[in-house]
Amino acid sequence: MMIHNPILRGFNPDASAIRVGDDYYIATSTFEWFPGVLIHHSKDLVHWRPLTHVLTRESQLTLRGIPSSGGIWAPSLSYDEGTYYLCFTNVVGRKGVYKDLHNYVVTAPSIEGPWSEPIYLNSSGFDHFLFHDSDGRKYLFNMQWDFRKGKNRFAGIIMQEYDPREQKLTGPVKLVTQGTNIGVTEGPMVYKKDGYYYLLVAEGGTGINHAATLMRARSVEGPYEIDPHYPILTTKGHPEHPLQKAGHGSLIETQGGEWYMVHICSRQLPDGSGLSPLGRETSIQKLSWTEDGWLRLASGGRLPELQLPAPALPAHPFPVEPERDDFDETKLSVHWHTLRTPADPSWLSLTERPGYLRLRGRESLYSLHRQSMAARRVQSFRCEVETCVAFEPANFNQMAGLVLYYDDQDHYYLRISHDEELGKHLNVIVSDQGQMDELDAKVVTGWERVYLKASFDQDKLQFSFSPDGLSWQPIGPELYTGLLADEYKNKLSFTGAFAGVCAQDLNGTMQHADFDYFVYREHP
Incomplete structure (x- = not known):
């Protein structure tokens, strides 16, 4: 062995x-x-x-x-x-x-x-x-x-x-x-x-x-x-x-x-x-x-x-971890972490809508205090993450979606929000050393559920979305995964890439988003 x-x-x-x-x-x-x-x-x-x-x-x-x-x-x-x-x-x-x-x-x-x-x-x-x-x-x-x-x-x-x-x-x-x-x-x-x-x-x-x-x-x-x-x-x-x-x-x-x-x-x-x-x-x-x-x-x-x-010990494998978390338990699994604050029922619930992870929006992705985020480690250079969210934002201050997070300064975000001209829409947010850009808006007005995916392939990352989880289309350009690394642009940091779900409500009204499941799947 x-x-x-x-x-x-x-x-x-x-x-x-x-x-x-x-x-x-x-x-x-x-x-x-x-x-x-x-x-x-x-x-x-x-x-x-x-x-x-x-x-x-x-x-x-x-x-x-x-x-x-x-x-x-x-x-x-x-x-x-x-x-x-x-x-x-x-x-x-x-x-x-x-x-x-x-x-x-x-x-x-x-x-x-x-x-x-x-x-x-x-x-x-x-x-x-x-x-x-x-x-x-x-x-x-x-x-x-x-x-x-x-x-x-x-x-x-x-x-x-x-x-x-x-x-x-x-x-x-x-x-x-x-x-x-x-x-x-x-x-x-x-x-x-x-x-x-x-x-x-x-x-x-x-x-x-x-x-x-x-x-x-x-x-x-x-x-x-x-x-x-x-x-x-x-x-x-x-x-x-x-x-x-x-x-x-x-x-x-x-x-x-x-x-x-x-x-x-x-x-x-x-x-x-x-x-x-x-x-x-x-x-x-x-x-x-x-x-x-x-x-x-x-x-x-x-x-x-x-x-x-290996040492001279009996082999002791553990059951294979499932790729999909359907949020059917009353608490998050050991793979999940939240950012800086514990999973408090005031903003995160697995019971208000059984089978869903409900997040109530709080502060922005730049906040060091009260973010509504649940995420897990990215552990392979070739993998994909997927979720499905039901979310009805009323204005541009309300957002929810799939986040790939290194820290408050460097992250990628495929988010749903609302705009006076576009209505309910998706776009890709890039934060590079604290400089934010918004890329490639797609209108999703009338969609009760939006399926979101991110695919990692070594140094390349591609977001995609779907109305049904079957037919997918890319959104935004191919992105660089190095942005999610410790020494990106010579910064001195010590963590690693997380993939997860999040919600923000900068109005302070804590509009909620419901996530049906989360998939983490590795590829050879």
Whole structure:
């Protein structure tokens, strides 16, 4: 049995992995999307399924007003004596030299919850990890941010003891490493084996210079010596490799003593742009220990593998996910997220019109506060999404339709609206770095239902529409999917493309739109 990378496709970065008994779990970042932190589950490291979310209520996570690519950064998952721990950072500001952020931990008796209210930890930096030592003491590790002129912004990895009874950090803050000459040291993960404390860090930044570096010490406080053959993993200098941005690792030991590392990667468009609308994904690599106690890729070298041997575990596939969601349940499936706010009955309902997802229009697609949007990850370069909407706008301030969303500045929108001259009509909205254009209006007056589709083919995207879901015609020009990527026009962002449905009512009257179904279908 072989593992095929990426194991978590589409926007699933900053993987933090643990094993509890025979079960494997990975937590990934969700940034401005609600609920916060997606947990994935496997029993064989080959087959994975999205299982649950951790931060499901606003008392745990407030995202209103946070900037795009802010919110949840690099959660870390751990387990100790019957309790699951999840550390997370909420980045509420990221402009200029400052990072306004707050670090918390939540706990649960089961991976599926219920998860506690958050306990505040610190705000000195991001990417924090709670290590449970064998003597019962607990230590928080995180990178330290230094905004001062002339200083290294990534100012090293610091640690402080955590008192679980008092539920707070205690004692002195200690600098344990400033990293290697690769720089941009972050993402600390700590493990204990054979008398050593191993510190695994991400370096090089989360772009094409990304890497994973291992250090070790006899004491949890250090000093930490650097692996003489660092880094363990990187694709720096290999632009031809299909898994770019390889780094930010997390270690797992199987029941049989085999070692693996999950890590960030990115698959790029074939047009040479270096862009990936799928965002940063998660892959896994098999490791081996050297005689002198360092980890290496089992395949040799530092480059990740697309295919690798699975561990000696029974195969455990999960049921195939249906392509079509008919909105027949009373709550959204685990695939869906809403933007910055939870799915509140005041604006989203699956019961007011059974078999439909009803959205009540709120603020515009540029809003950082109260959008009415439900969306899921795009996970393949060749796929299509489809929906059917019943919507009767009364004026130009009321809109609803199919959205392909990277962030508030960059998105595509096939929307239904109303115009004094055209009446009820469709058109394509392009927002490119915040500059909006309206393309190719089609009149749909008298249509009770409008079928909408978007087809992805590598770097090309085409919208189409239909009166019956059978005969389709294109609308608008062929569009560039690179607009939905992290580094489009050199912006520094961290999420990935989402496809979904949305509604706006800029009059404030919350006119509703009813979506009958949503299809996400991948093509070879």
